[in-house]
Amino acid sequence: MRVIVNQLAALGAKTGIGHYTVELLRCLRQQAGADQIDSFPEGWVRRGREACARLRPRLEGKRQENTAKKTGPMVATLRSQALSCLRQLGRSVMAQHFRLVSSARCYARPTVATVHDLSVLLHPEWHPADRVAHFAKHFERGLRRCTHLFAISEFGRQEVIRHLNIRPERITRTYMGIRPGLRPLPREEVARVLKPLDLPPSYLLYVGTIEPRKNLLMLLRTYCSLPGTLRSRWPLVLVGNWGWNAGEVAAYFQAEARHRGVIHLGYVADALLPALYNGARALVYPSLYEGFGLPPIEIMACGGAVVASTAGAVAETAGSRAHLIEPYDTDGWRAALDRVLRDDDWCRSLRRGVRAVAEPFTWDQCAADTLRVYRSLCDKATRTQTLPLPEPGKPLRAAG
Template sequence: MPERYRPIPAAPLRVALGAVSLSAPLTGIGQYTRHLAQELAALGAAPHCFLGAHWAEVVTADAPGAGPTNAPPGAVPLSVWRTTARHLLSGSWLARVASRTMRARRFRIGLPHDAALYHETNFLPFGDVGLPTVLTAHDVSWLRYPETHPAARVSLLRRHFPRALRHADRVIVVSDFVRTELLDLCEVDPGKIRVVHNGVSPAFLPRSPEALRAVLARHGLLANRYLLALGTIEPRKRLSTALRAHQQLPVALRRQVPLVLAGIKGWLTSELEREMAQAVARGEVRVLGYVPDADLPFLVAGACAMVYPSIYEGFGLPPLESMACGVPAICSNRSAIPEVVADGGILLDPDDIDGFSDAMLRACEDAPWRAAIGERALRRAQYFSWQRCARETLDVYRELVGSPAHGAAVEGL
């Protein structure tokens, strides 16, 4: 092992975890980071999270949706840091460099002295810090579909990601699909790559209409009387297909079963907003925006179906969350989605508006069909868990800084 690596510390294994994505509101990478950190802590890996403005201990498992706590006195609030960072990243190239340089300095100042390794969960490590380094690559959509991303993000990743791949000791990818993409599009040693699938929170489970009523009422919804499209609103999600397919349903059904869009507003959304304006005005489309983590499992469990026509996903958490609730997932057949969904949902070409519309109609009107799909979905969803994700991630750590004491703990799970 190279000399720059430090000796393996005494238990517990201390992991320096890049966790800027934990700043609320959580998107898919934030959910990955939060659940991974919680489960690693349960396995004794003692993650210490870098949030961009400061370091903090991992968020506790009994506080879903909360960000990590224990910020030092005088630390910049996460919301302020996130807003400032976004402002800087939307500015000049010099401002983006300054922002990343400032974060890298904060990272090095607060790096735990007893850290055995550094795991960056969001593509780009903060440089060589003298530790074995693991990075997670969630997809390479910015290479396949650069037009669906802000130009600043594409520029940042093109500039820094190749070096990150070269210097990382291990590269975790969240699906076999992403492994293939990395090998096809990037220069990377295949021996570094480890596939570790994402998991699904146990909060996503089937629920009775009575259990759903209070939460759905806060959002003006009724159980089994809406179709749900979940995720950041941005071009890659191909929400225009969901919108057009819904508009092909009978008028009375569109009014009784609206299409509900849940997720933060992302980027390049003006065309979609123009297209759906009239349907929103008629009440046939509902735009909820960001839904709190505590409400999300109820919102998913109450839907007739999840509609997810994304053209590119490295994994696809929303369909899996839908499947874990026994709710049919009507999905794109591209990228990693078939790998995750398998026979637990309906897979269609994301441009097949008629196919999506037919499946949405059946989900609304054919209860036995919906139940049969839901049973298959539940069986498939059992394959995935955040506990399994954390155990397999810890195995990757042990390849670099293996500890017999931790091996015994893991084997007993």
């Protein structure tokens, strides 16, 4: 069996989907045995896409007609590379683990895709207009191309079944995993790694892109309302790039939050994350919606405490040991932040048993479950089957 994986999401600065692609590819290749795992793009197309990915935070949400014209040859070459891979003889699977296939051409091979979440469909207000338009243009056609789908949580799987009218046997849940190196570290090592960042011995931590669905404005305002004695001892450290439509959060950060104990580190190298997680008093994660939510599970792997929202898959993955609060409950969030900083016993109780919660989430298991589906698709010769679509003119979202 030969598998060709689209690795576009792994190029440039990585968020959750990028890490998913990198780690899944790594483990697929380790477990493939006699099977062949290839990826595209390669060569100058890959280097060009990496450059574009690094610039994306500055460009997202802006008009990009000129960019689209300039990248036309790159897109054509990307399609050519994919089709060239697929012309090889033998059993093969086309894997799009970050975006549904939208090419008008038929790959004539079993095609799979991972639906990480449905936020563009269910909450278009959280995304730039060009992304929403691209989704509206290509999503249904991409769905038609797919033989099978993956979801990264049971919450996400049930959303796809419910809103897209997909039969349950056509979508498999494969949980994301913990990256290598995320484990409890000695205090001396944490202090040494974090010294160049000029951070105090302990702090509250947020990890993720700063964008509307992450609910950061609520978090900043709530944190800034805490007594100054708490804020001076435990600053709130934000790790992540400014995303689309973060202007209101950025304005509040500049005018108020940075003067009240909030530190924005921006995007940090993966090598720093284990120490950042280990040094935190607790992770605070107030997201409005998550298809999985990696940071809560990652800090649990390091033995850390989690205060998170009830939104999306967070309750499914981390909820058994995290303290969960409704995302819009500002009084609840203020009480939880105050308590996690003042009450050492409660903070220790939040850390108790967290590593056992994180332990089942491994990239090896994700790859094993994914390979099982690949092999099943080839063995059953299902490459001509397609997913059922709603009737023409009817929306993808299910009624009610």
